Structures are given as structure tokens and as C-alpha cells.
Amino acid sequence: MIDILNALALLANFVIVPALAYGSQLALGALGVTMIYAVLRFSNFAHGETMSFGAMISVLSTWGLQEAGITIGSLPTALLALPISIVATVCVCLLSDRLIYRYYRTQKAAPVTYLIISVGVLFILSGVIRFIIGPKDQIFADGQRFILKARAFKEMTGLDQGLAIKTTQGVTVITAVVIVALLFWFLNQTRTGKSMRAYSDNEELALLSGINPARVVMITWIITGALAAIAGTLYGLDKGYKPFTYLGLVLPIFSAAIVGGVGNPVGAIFGGFVIAFSEMLLTFAYKRVIAYLTPGEWVPDGLMQLLATDYKLAVSFVILVIVLLIKPTGMFSGKTL
Amino acid sequence: MSLLEGQAMFGGYGAADILQDCTIAIDRGEVVVVVGPNGAGKSTAMKALFGMLDLRKGSVFFNGDEITSMLPQERVRLGMGFVPQNSNVFTSMTVEENLEMGAFIRRDDYSESIAQVFRLFPALEEKRSQPAGELSGGQRQQVAVGRALMTNPAVLMLDEPTAGVSPIVMDELFDRILEVAKTGIAVMMVEQNARQALEIADRGYVLVQGQNRYSDTGAALLADKNVRKAFLGG
Amino acid sequence: MTERLRNSLLFAGMAALLVAVGVFQSANLALAILNLCLISAIMALGVNIQWGYAGLFNAGVMGFTALGGLAAVIISVPPVTEAWVAGGLRAVSGLVLGVLTIALGILTWKKLSLGKTARGWTSALIIVTGVIAMRWVVDPAVEAIEAVEPAKTGFLGGFGLPIMFAWMAGGALAALAAWAIGKISLGLRSDYLAIATLGISEIIIYVLKNEDWLARGVKNVNGLPRPVPYEIELQATLWVQNLASRLDINLIELSSIIVKLCYAGLFVVVLALIYWLSERALRSPWGRMMRAIRDNETAAGAMGKNVTSRHLQVFILGSAVIGIAGAMLTTLDGIFTPSTYQPLRFTFLVWVMVIVGGSGNNLGSILGGFVIWFFWIEAEPLGLGLINFFTSSMAEDSALRIHLLQNAAYTRYITMGVVLLLVLRFSPRGLIPERNR
Structure with missing residues (x-):
């Protein structure tokens, strides 16, 4: 019995808790991609860099706040910096729409044109980010490191296995829950939110109902920018801010969005967790879990790891491929908010 | 002056004009039906009235004001309602949300309008929280009409409302449309089912190749031998 | 201004820029830029075949380039005999097992007369079992191979052939990858191809970085053989020495200029060949049909053209061109460094x-x-x-x-x-x- 609990604690410590945090970050990222897709109908390759931009503003604001001696006790200061980062990222999104994307809407450009345009934005953003903060890693998580320390857990439960929950992980999951709840309330209960869903569902009919497309597009960028800033900051907080990793995040984020069905917010969240849990479960070394669950002589020699940790990214790709082969529209057939 | 009038309209989607000097008008409280063979430009004429395609020549008046270059969404605010032929409901949204979206431009309390729509189409009330995409064809049309009614339009324009529904549903739909007209809303319809439509119409237009061929009261058109032979199957 | 004149002026302007670099910075730098310009032009031709002819968005150019680089290693490096002895056979049979597994899995999915769910699970089971079996075969081999003098080799090496062959092999390798990815994602929405290619290219780089037995991973393979003479050899040659004294330039610099000119010559030949072939293809009935499909996919489909299979052809061709350019790039560098991609x-x-x-x-x-x-x-x-x-x-x-x-x-x-x-x-x-x- 104790062994089973130990095995569970082990799994929780190395798979469930990290996957919950990572899944929340992916879900927030995928929500941004999916919102743009649902309303503006293109795949925004620049979303990863938008997240990175948000994270960078958070890093800089955090430094500023720390300099000024403003912190919030045991919680990371970055939480205070988050509103600044949201405002800045939203401004960047609105500016990019005003200067770049809007013109192509009046031209009724093909989706692939937007894709290429988003590559241009991707270039500019990554240049701006590296120009401002440089290419090096920045750690900006402060406050208390752990909500639950491994030793405290052991003392509490009397198990051999520790379970640690980092503050950043807790903050990530709680923030994500709050944000997602707010977003769904907005989309389903408010007049503006419903008009966005209507526009995404049937553009022509939305016009015939007197819905102003310019306003819908603007609100979409505001929400996307906010989501990107939050997702980027949480990811950077959890794993350290590395400017170059965000381009690599585009793949798992798009996979998450497609798994759930592009354009569908519930699907994006679901997809985020599917990707995160698959990555963790497939790259976890099960040797010690098996050791707890079986008599000693059965313990295998190898690590019992299905896939080397380096191939995390391949997991999201394989899931993407499976979805494309079996159900390209995703689990929650998409294209609507 | 009529309530809504398109005068000598020329225009189309590409290089060639589909409408070749087409004039259509409707007055308050009237039911006007536009019929004609396939490709005659019936739907195009209605879309032209609503500003959904650019006119090369001709003009559109509403209440005596020229609105030729006005955007469709602005015409909605003036009091024009439009029910397209296809994809005329928000499939992923519930019946009630569809109606709310119809009332998007209204800032006042529109619950009475919703109640009115439900009185007109009782079948919708029990399905109010079902996604419109899950409804039957006839009920979808009801939602579509209901959505357009939510703006309290002065004129309601329907593009082939009975396309693809069974004869029984069609009769019921026509009954409802007459009820709508009785409340003082002008109703303009483009119809394939010319005979049944002309039966309920105050006035009718027969378009051929983008041009007015006949225009008269519904009854007179039904009685006209030429019209019957050429367009109503004898 | 005629089109021809305009184009000539544009190219002349470009040449003038390069000459300016040669004059104001250094001839060596100008030639270095020129060589990479030539390779870039070939890559651009590859992408243009996909995008310009058929409207396909390939976001995985990096991956196909890297496959070309891998081909350069596999073709040109001499085989590491001890590594082959240590685990070559086992590694190769493991790879064959892996390919068979995937083929069998796909076959099951496509051909088995079962319900969709049952088929799905069966092929999933086959693939999972196959992968585990493959790991069981491959893992010890990899360990053995990587243990062979890890500081110097630790990989299987290649065929020890002249590196020019790699240019073709790189094209073939890229074409193979393109076939697989095209099969999966063509025929779906256009941005799915973009995302799938983005993914495959990232994964190719991950594999190259981590599978040391293949091409030493991040330890890089350097000293790849050259298709052109080495600077040292040239410096020892009489006519080069004479030329240097006649032109009054440094012997070392001259030798490096000559090497770069040799490369440039080779690259120009390849570029001209590919350009000529692509122009012919573009003017052929095949090219006209491609553009017809690009401009109106629905109409072309309605006229009975198999849009997806045409797209697959053009996608493979374009990727092959990119692969060739990738192999040339690694040849020019003389070193294969996966982490630079x-x-x-x-x-x-x-x-x-x-x-x-x-x-x-x-x-x-x-x-x-x-x-x-x-x-x-x-x-x-x-x-x-x-x-x-x-x-x-x-x-x-x-x-x-x-x-x-x-x-x-x-x-x-x-x-x-x-x-x-x-x-x-x-x-x-x-x-x-x-x-x-």
C-alpha cells in the first residue's frame, strides 16, 4: 500500500505537477492562436514571439519593481509586472494590426498571405526582443521558491518519496484557471463576447446583424495580446526566460490548437493538456515507479523511458500528425469560438 | 415615394452586369415577391438593394433618402432586415443567442421582441438553448427570420426562404410571413415557388435577364396568361 | 524599358555591390558572400518551385537543408570500421525494423477490414511494439558505436565517396522526407502544411543534434573532404607563387581566393543547371497545369486534375533542390554543425x-x-x-x-x-x- 502511494507521489512529482503547469502555459498560448484563427482566419506564426515580447516586458518591469523595492512577499514580483506587460503586448498587437494586417483585410487577402505577413512580424519582433534584452537567459522568478517542499511532504505523509510544488507552478495553474474562466465568461455571457462568436461563426450574417467587424477584430487582438503576455510570462517564470525558446514553442502550441480543433477555445485548452501530459508521460523514466510496484527481482535494468527527454518536441509533432491523419478538424471540430 | 426603391439598377459581381436596368420598389405594409427563371438576377437584385454588391449605375432610396453607397451594416441600422438564402443562422450559437445577435444594434430592452418571435414561432421557444445548427431545416429558417425581425425592421427582405424545405413547412412559413406583414412590416421575397408566393403577394415582379419583364399585383400576374405560360408552368 | 534590360540592370547592380565589397572591404569577403549568395539562390529556387509554381507554404526549409548537410557527411566521410564492427549491423537492422514497423502500421490502418477504432488500435499496437523492439535492438548498438573513440569518432562514418556525390544524395534524402511529410499534410488546409513542415524541420534538427552515432551530434563532423584543392597545396604550387608575385598580393590570400573561385565555379554550374531545368519545367505543359492549379484549385480539381498528387510532386521537387543546396553549403563549410541551424x-x-x-x-x-x-x-x-x-x-x-x-x-x-x-x-x-x- 505504502509502495503504491510512493509510486503515485513519484509520478505526481515528476509528471503530473509539471505537466499541469506546462499544459496551462500551452493552453493559454493555444487560446491566443485559436482566437486569431477564429476571427481573422489565419495561423499566426508570430504568436510565439508575441509571447516572448510579453515575457521580456515582464522581465524588465520585474527588474524595475525590484529596484524600487516593490515586491509581494513570497509571490513572484512578476505578477505585479504582468499588467504592464499585458498593456505593452496589447499595444504591439494593435499596432501591428493597424500598420500591417488591416490593409490586407481591405484587400480580402488569402490566408496564406497573412501567414507570410506573420513571418515578417516574427522577424521584427525577434529582432526587437534580442536588440532590447539580448539573446541570453534571464531568470526573474523571485519570492519563495516552493509552495510545498519535498521534505515537508515526506514529513507530512511519512512516505519515502517527496512531492515538491514550485511557487511558479502553483502561480501558473491558478492564473490560467482564472484567465480561462474570465475568457469563457466574456465569450458566453457578454454582448461583445457573443458578437465575437457570431462574427467567427458567420461573418456575413454578423455584418447583416449590424456587428462592427473593426471592433471585433480590435477586441480579438486585445485578448490575444493579453493571453500571449500572460502565457509568455508564466512560461518564462517557470523555466527561465530564454528568447530563442519561444520560436520552438510555436510547434506545441499549434499542435495543441489543432488537436482540439482550430478556432475552438475549449479545444485549445484540451489540446494544451493533451500535449503536455503526452510529453511528460512519454519521456518519463518509469524505472523507480516499477521498483515500487513490483517485487525487487523484477526491476528492469534500463530506465524504462519510452523516449529520450531531448525528443519532447517530437511528441507534439507525432500527436499533430496523428490528428492530421485521423481527424484533421480536431477533437472538437473547430472554426468557431 | 416608396419606402424602399432601387431605380434602374445595373451591376453584378464580375465584368458582366447581371442587372440590366432593374427597378424594384416596396411600400409600407406590402408583401412584394420577385420571381423569374434561374439566373434572372432575382437574388442579385435583392442584394443590390441591400448594398451587398456595388452598383455600376442606378440608385437606391430608403424613405426618400439616397443610400446607394451605404454599407449593409449601416442599412441594418436604418431599419432594413435581410435573411440570406444560405448560412442564415449562427450554427454554433443557441436559438436565443441568435436572436440576441439580431438585436445587436439595439440598446433598449428587447425582451419583448424575443417574446414576439417566440409567439410567432412557438416551436423555437422550447429549443431556445439549443445550438441553431442542430435544428431542422424549417426551424432554422424560423430562427433566420426571427433574427432579422429582432431589429424591428421597417422592411424585411427574404432570399428564397423556402428553398429546401418540405411543402408543408413552406405553407406554414408563408403563413408566418403574412403574419409578420400584418404587423406593418414591409416584406420582400425572392422565390422559386412562384405560384405559391404570388398567391400571398400584394405585388410581384417578374425578372428576366436582369430586367423587369412584368410587374403587377400578385393576383393580376397569376391571372396573366403570358406569365402563367412562361413562368408558372401553364 | 524592356523587361530584359530591366533585369540585366538589376543583376548588374547586384554585381556592382559585390565588386564594391571586393574593393572597399576585401576580395576574399566579396567571394565568401558570393558563394553563399549562389547557395541561397538555389534554396530560393527550391522554395519558388513550391510557392511560386504551386502556392505551397513550406516552413521547413531548415530541415531539408540540414538533411542535405547530413548527406554530405554520410557520403564523404570514410567509414569508421571499429564502429561498424561494434554495432553497425545491429544499428542498421534496427533501423530497418523501424521502417518496417511504420510501414506495417500504415498498411494495417489502410487495408485491414475492421472498424475505424479497431484498426486504429491495432496499428497503434503494432507501432508501439515495433518501436519497443527497435529500441531493444538499436540501443545497445548505439551505445557501442558511441563508445568507439568518442573524442574523435563515435559514429558510423560514411561511404568515403567524393563529396560531390553528396549533392545528389542530399537532394534524394530531402525528397524522401518531403514525400513522407507531403503524404500526411497535403490535401488539407494550406496552413497545416506550414505547421507540419515547421515541425518536421525542428525534429530533423533534434535528431541530428542528439543521435551521435549518425553524425556525431553537437560534437560536429569537421574536416569533410573537399571537391577543390586546399590552400596549402596551392601555396606550394609554382604557378600560384608566380601569380602572387606578379599581382603583388599575399600568397595566402591569393590561395584562398582561388579556392573560393573554384567553389563559385562549381556552384554557378549547379545553379545554372537547376535554373535551366526549372524554367523548362515551368514552360512545359506540367508547369502550366501547376500554375492553373495554383490559381484556381477548385476549377482544376473539377477538371479532373488530381490536385493533391500534383502538389506532392512539386513539393518533393522543391525540397530536393533545397536538399542539394544544403549539401553544397556543408561542402563549402567543410564542417557539419547541427546546432547552427x-x-x-x-x-x-x-x-x-x-x-x-x-x-x-x-x-x-x-x-x-x-x-x-x-x-x-x-x-x-x-x-x-x-x-x-x-x-x-x-x-x-x-x-x-x-x-x-x-x-x-x-x-x-x-x-x-x-x-x-x-x-x-x-x-x-x-x-x-x-x-x-
């Missing part, structure tokens, strides 16, 4: 070349490859110069100034983005627009 440099920059040059026009792609590569290289000193100029009023040790100067290199990303957006907005047909025929 970055999507911005190897995928999206090539896209900028094609768009700026003029999508759908091969000549345009070549010019785009030249212009963009030139500015990619020269934007760095230019940006640095500009920042130096604008900050010259600041104190020498001002933190802001130091920071700006340090990060000046990244202004070129911004430049490229701005150039791309400006061209798309104000001249969407590019420097040399597609001809209407």
Missing part, C-alpha cells in the same frame, strides 16, 4: 528571398537570394555603423551605448522583417515579377 536564418530568410525576388519567377528568386543574402551579411556592419553614429554623442562608457552596440547585430532581423512587409505591401510581385504567359 536556426529557423529564422534557414527557413524564413529564404522566404524573404523568394518574396522580395518575385514569387513565381525563377530569375527573381535568384536575384532575391543574392540581394537578401548580401544585405543579411552587410546589415551587420551597417547597423553597427549607424548605431555608432547615433550614439557618438554619448559617453564612451555609457551603459546604454555599450548595450546598443553589443546587440546591433540583431537589427538585421528587424531589417529583414521590414523589407518583407514593405515588399508585400507596395510591390507584392517582387523585384522581377512573374511573367504572364
